[in-house]
Amino acid sequence: MKMYTITDSLKSECLILPLFEGEKLSKETLAHDETLSAGIARAMELEDFEGKKLQTTLLYTGEKETPRVLLIGLGKKKDLNVRTWKHAVGASVIFLQGKKYTSLAMVIPDDVTKLFGTKKAARQTVLAVGLASYAFDEHKSEKDARVDPLKHLAFLNISGNEKRAWQSGMEEGDVLSDAINDTRHLANTPPTIMTPVFLAKAAQKVGKILPSVRVSILGKAEAKKLGMGCFLGVAQGSALPPQFIIMEYQGGKKTEKPTVLVGKGITFDSGGLSLKPSAYMTDMKFDMLGAATVLGTIRAAAALGIKKNIVGLMPACENMPGGESYRPDDILVNMEGKTVEIGNTDAEGRLILCDALSYAKKFHPKEVIDFATLTGACMVALGNERSGLFSHDTSMVEKMMKSSEETGEQLWHLPLGEEYTEAIKSEVADVSNVGDVGGRGYAGASTAAAFLEFFTKNFETGESAYPWAHIDLSCSYYGGKGKPWIRHGANGFGIETMIEYLS
Numbered sequence: 001m002k003m004y005t006i007t008d009s010l011k012s013e014c015l016i017l018p019l020f021e022g023e024k025l026s027k028e029t030l031a032h033d034e035t036l037s038a039g040i041a042r043a044m045e046l047e048d049f050e051g052k053k054l055q056t057t058l059l060y061t062g063e064k065e066t067p068r069v070l071l072i073g074l075g076k077k078k079d080l081n082v083r084t085w086k087h088a089v090g091a092s093v094i095f096l097q098g099k100k101y102t103s104l105a106m107v108i109p110d111d112v113t114k115l116f117g118t119k120k121a122a123r124q125t126v127l128a129v130g131l132a133s134y135a136f137d138e139h140k141s142e143k144d145a146r147v148d149p150l151k152h153l154a155f156l157n158i159s160g161n162e163k164r165a166w167q168s169g170m171e172e173g174d175v176l177s178d179a180i181n182d183t184r185h186l187a188n189t190p191p192t193i194m195t196p197v198f199l200a201k202a203a204q205k206v207g208k209i210l211p212s213v214r215v216s217i218l219g220k221a222e223a224k225k226l227g228m229g230c231f232l233g234v235a236q237g238s239a240l241p242p243q244f245i246i247m248e249y250q251g252g253k254k255t256e257k258p259t260v261l262v263g264k265g266i267t268f269d270s271g272g273l274s275l276k277p278s279a280y281m282t283d284m285k286f287d288m289l290g291a292a293t294v295l296g297t298i299r300a301a302a303a304l305g306i307k308k309n310i311v312g313l314m315p316a317c318e319n320m321p322g323g324e325s326y327r328p329d330d331i332l333v334n335m336e337g338k339t340v341e342i343g344n345t346d347a348e349g350r351l352i353l354c355d356a357l358s359y360a361k362k363f364h365p366k367e368v369i370d371f372a373t374l375t376g377a378c379m380v381a382l383g384n385e386r387s388g389l390f391s392h393d394t395s396m397v398e399k400m401m402k403s404s405e406e407t408g409e410q411l412w413h414l415p416l417g418e419e420y421t422e423a424i425k426s427e428v429a430d431v432s433n434v435g436d437v438g439g440r441g442y443a444g445a446s447t448a449a450a451f452l453e454f455f456t457k458n459f460e461t462g463e464s465a466y467p468w469a470h471i472d473l474s475c476s477y478y479g480g481k482g483k484p485w486i487r488h489g490a491n492g493f494g495i496e497t498m499i500e501y502l503s
């Protein structure tokens, strides 16, 4: 936390000055330094900088205390929202890290604190800085090729009576960005290192640091005893032992029903015997992002002391081809005895999740939310800046959409429905792990969701066993291109929204 301070001094390697489109700079803008203000105003008169969204201009001031100023555009004032602000903050940090400046100051415009409220503005700002400054470069052998970590960032223009709120928002933002970067790091880690056991150890580490989190791991033998035939079916083609990771955080009363978070933990998805073409196999190290999101959410919730009971269920294994792999045409048996015909071994996520959704029933959950990089179809539909949300529970959907608006992480409500449920019926088993509506794999995101929905039922009554929502994390990793506010790799989508949702 020493990294972030509130200050009145302009002293830094570079001062970040966010400006709206068309905003005229008066010599009072930087109240403490009229010469600096006047210099910037003169530079702006040249109209090289118009304040358009994410426009950057670096100025050399000729002053000792503040040798450089980075102007960053916020776009039109009336369009300011949490995304534009975070993107501007993130883009500034990445730009300046690129120049190897590690001691920065940033002016916080009054409009930002007014629009979001001081505490939230601080939290969002620090979060954007934290996420932007993270780089996955530990495998670069030359130190020079790595990004210099930020050392210090001072915030300017926080008035006396706002300081406490800003400080507490900064602290929250710091906790959140640590948890989110940890999740990104797990996902970025190459799959030979990031095995199911490695992921389980990461969860145990959280349990060690935060005593309010209890972690238990079910190995292959225990999963077998529980009858998790779908989970073990997927795992059987891999040389690596599967791990069913359970994290329990008790922040609420003992008697309070928990929110159960379920996350897909495929540490590498080759497709199995239904092997993916090479171009689709790269990036499949990210197929454990659902599990990593759950881990990060529980870590953040515990660190922030959120007053809720939360259980995380993370089935983790690899999907690999081999002599012992499960096969298309196989019929796997879920832990509740439901049978699944395998049409394609690449539709493995829903199989490991179905055992987790069944297992969730043991906790008599208040609600269940699952996270999974489940379908390419969802990415085809929404691209990589928006995730798909599936749920029949209107109050969960409303709350989730509202939370995502607060954080600027975007969700889009996609349908469940009879045609998708029909599509996964099987001639030879209770359900099939593939199905489409209208041929050619159409509606792949919704048929996958319908498969999951099947396992959220109480099979005795036919009613749903718990309120449930599914998030297809189609957007949780970036190619990096065209997104100057975050670096290549996993982006940690979902944790912030879940924390907002849970608090």
Ligand code: BES
Binding pocket: 269, 271, 287, 344, 346, 347, 348, 349, 373, 374, 375, 376, 377, 379, 434, 435, 444, 474
């Ligand atoms: N992990 C993939 C989904 C995926 C693809 C996530 C691309 C992110 C980016 C999943 O296991 C998968 O392979 N799904 C198949 C399902 C199909 C075989 C029904 C898909 O989407 O092609």
Ligand code: MG
Binding pocket: 269, 271, 345, 346, 347, 348, 349
């Ligand atoms: Mg797959």
Ligand code: ZN
Binding pocket: 266, 269, 287, 346, 348, 349, 373, 374
């Ligand atoms: Zn997968």
